[in-house]
Amino acid sequence: MIHRFILNEVSYFGPGSRRELPEVVRRMGKSKALVVTDPGLIKFGVAKMVTDILDEAALPYEIFSDVKPNPTVANVQHGVDTFRQSGADYIIAIGGGSAIDTAKGIGIVVTNPEFSDIVSLEGCAPTKNKSIPIIALPTTAGTAAETTINYVIIDEEKQKKMVCVDPNDIPAVAIIDAELMYSLPRNLTAATGMDALTHAIEGYITKGAWEMSDMFEIEAIRMISRHLPVAVEEPHNAEARSGMALAQYIAGMAFSNVGLGLVHGMAHPMGSLFDIAHGVANALLLPTIMEFNMPYCLDKYPEIARAMGVDISGMTREEASQAAVNAVRDLAIKVGIPQHLSELGICESDIPKLADQALADVCTPGNPRDVTLSDIQTLYRKLL
Numbered sequence: 001m002i003h004r005f006i007l008n009e010v011s012y013f014g015p016g017s018r019r020e021l022p023e024v025v026r027r028m029g030k031s032k033a034l035v036v037t038d039p040g041l042i043k044f045g046v047a048k049m050v051t052d053i054l055d056e057a058a059l060p061y062e063i064f065s066d067v068k069p070n071p072t073v074a075n076v077q078h079g080v081d082t083f084r085q086s087g088a089d090y091i092i093a094i095g096g097g098s099a100i101d102t103a104k105g106i107g108i109v110v111t112n113p114e115f116s117d118i119v120s121l122e123g124c125a126p127t128k129n130k131s132i133p134i135i136a137l138p139t140t141a142g143t144a145a146e147t148t149i150n151y152v153i154i155d156e157e158k159q160k161k162m163v164c165v166d167p168n169d170i171p172a173v174a175i176i177d178a179e180l181m182y183s184l185p186r187n188l189t190a191a192t193g194m195d196a197l198t199h200a201i202e203g204y205i206t207k208g209a210w211e212m213s214d215m216f217e218i219e220a221i222r223m224i225s226r227h228l229p230v231a232v233e234e235p236h237n238a239e240a241r242s243g244m245a246l247a248q249y250i251a252g253m254a255f256s257n258v259g260l261g262l263v264h265g266m267a268h269p270m271g272s273l274f275d276i277a278h279g280v281a282n283a284l285l286l287p288t289i290m291e292f293n294m295p296y297c298l299d300k301y302p303e304i305a306r307a308m309g310v311d312i313s314g315m316t317r318e319e320a321s322q323a324a325v326n327a328v329r330d331l332a333i334k335v336g337i338p339q340h341l342s343e344l345g346i347c348e349s350d351i352p353k354l355a356d357q358a359l360a361d362v363c364t365p366g367n368p369r370d371v372t373l374s375d376i377q378t379l380y381r382k383l384l
Contacts (some may be wrong), residue, residue: 003210008147011174011202013246015238018050018137018177021211022057025090028133028172033061033220034088034101036079037095038069044183047094054092062086067095067102070161071272072154073118073337076105083110085131090133093171094180097143097278100136101151104169107131112168119155122162123362127169135215139180141231141244142192142279144199146174154221154272161268163362166243170256176249178241186232189244190335191279193228196248197328198263198282200224201290201304203255206366216347223247225308225331231351232335262371263289265364266379269357270368276344283337284344286384288328292375296323296368301325341383351380 012020027032035056041047042065054061064082065077083106093103105118112131115121135144145151149167150361154160197220203209204217212363214281227243232239264291267281294301301321305312308327312320346354355376358364365370 003212003336005212006170007253008170008174009172011147011176011249013176015177015179015242017175018053018127018180020175021050021053021135022059022289024135024173024175025059028090029092030133032088033059033090033092034083034084034086034106035061035063036106037063037065037099038090039065039121040068040093041099041139043157045252046180046183048139049180050094050334052090054358061086061092067099069098070275071098071102071105071153072156074156075102076109076153077116079106080109080116082184088094090135093134093136094139096138096140097145097152100138100145101153103134103136104145104151105153105164107134108169109165110209114135118153119162121153121164121166124165127168127213128165131169134171135173135175137175137177137180138245140188140192141181141241141248142195144196144248144256146171146176147249148256150256152268154258159272160357161272163268165362169241174249176245178245179243181245182236184235186235187336189215189232189235190228190337191277191283193224193231193244194283194332194335194337196297197221197224197228198253198286199260200251201328202260202263202285203251203258204304205293205300205368206259207368208258208366210352213254213258218303220251220254221304222307223250226328228331229334248312250290251370260364261365261367262293262364265361265367266354266376267356268361268363269354270344270346272357273350273354274354276303280337280344283332284339284341284383287325287332288379290325290328292379293367293369294325297321299365300313346384348384351377354380
């Protein structure tokens with residue numbers, strides 16, 4: 001079997017690494033940036049931590065902040081128009097998955113205008129040209145959008161999340177600076193951290209997993225289990241924030257290349273139909289879907305348990321696998337993740353539409369256990 005592994009051209013890590021930005025821009029030979037970020041990061045001064053460096057280096061830029069928590073087709077189209085009018089020749093994306101995903105959509109459409117409707121980018125679109133160069137600076141430790149070939153955009157007309165998978169969209173440069181994450185609120189730290197754990201676990205058990213991806217995902221699971229509770233309780237703990245920043249990147253390196261599974265398949269419609277934060281949806285679903293997949297993952301779940309610090313000495317494979325599920329659920333509860341769909345405003349009558357979208361989601365076929373529409377409906381009901 002042939003495996004493909006795509007990564008950024010260059011990545012920088014460590015607190016303060018955003019200060020490398022001027023040299024990165026000079027090396028790329030670019031003249032003006034479109035800075036893609038969101039209103040909250042401007043309001044709370046996080047984006048300014050990056051634009052101040054551009055100002056000091058006299059590097060010109062224009063800011064585009066029409067980014068929603070779940071970005072839409074209209075957001076991307078507005079961004080494309082802004083980029084063309086700005087005279088920019090590269091993009092700096094500052095934010096979580098929403099800002100970076102919006103930047104990816106902009107960058108792809110500018111160089112591949114035949115996809116300007118945006119909706120034709122869903123799935124594995126046959127784009128011919130690389131995106132406008134993107135320098136991505138994540139402000140959350142969760143999505144790993146700065147190192148993946150995936151992005152998610154909401155089709156407002158159909159009320160569904162489109163998962164776009166395109167090697168041409170990967171940012172040219174990723175700068176993972178934990179100082180940009182210190183002001184992230186407790187609930188977002190928890191949700192994005194559990195999103196990263198979901199990436200690591202689904203990437204570890206997906207049908208496309210292999211030795212190289214397994215190596216990354218197990219290390220990400222180990223690091224998240226260690227650092228996430230501290231990052232939630234002590235937001236300015238440099239070791240915990242840096243550990244989470246690196247762990248989510250490591251998880252992204254692997255899942256981007258091997259795919260995900262049913263957790264993401266079921267989480268995406270929760271976001272498109274109910275505007276539920278992606279990390280919260282993933283974290284709520286993860287333990288229950290792990291139990292559903294357990295008979296097909298008895299070789300791997302014990303390793304998840306071990307990576308999360310569980311002593312599985314003397315346990316059977318089944319016992320060790322259940323211990324992995326329990327460890328994930330305990331971590332979600334510890335960091336304050338809701339445990340029932342009803343807490344998020346979802347009721348029984350919503351399940352058919354959720355399940356229809358989940359079955360059709362591009363992530364669902366990667367699940368280690370094949371699923372039916374009835375299976376998905378049952379899982380949603382179990383979590384009501």
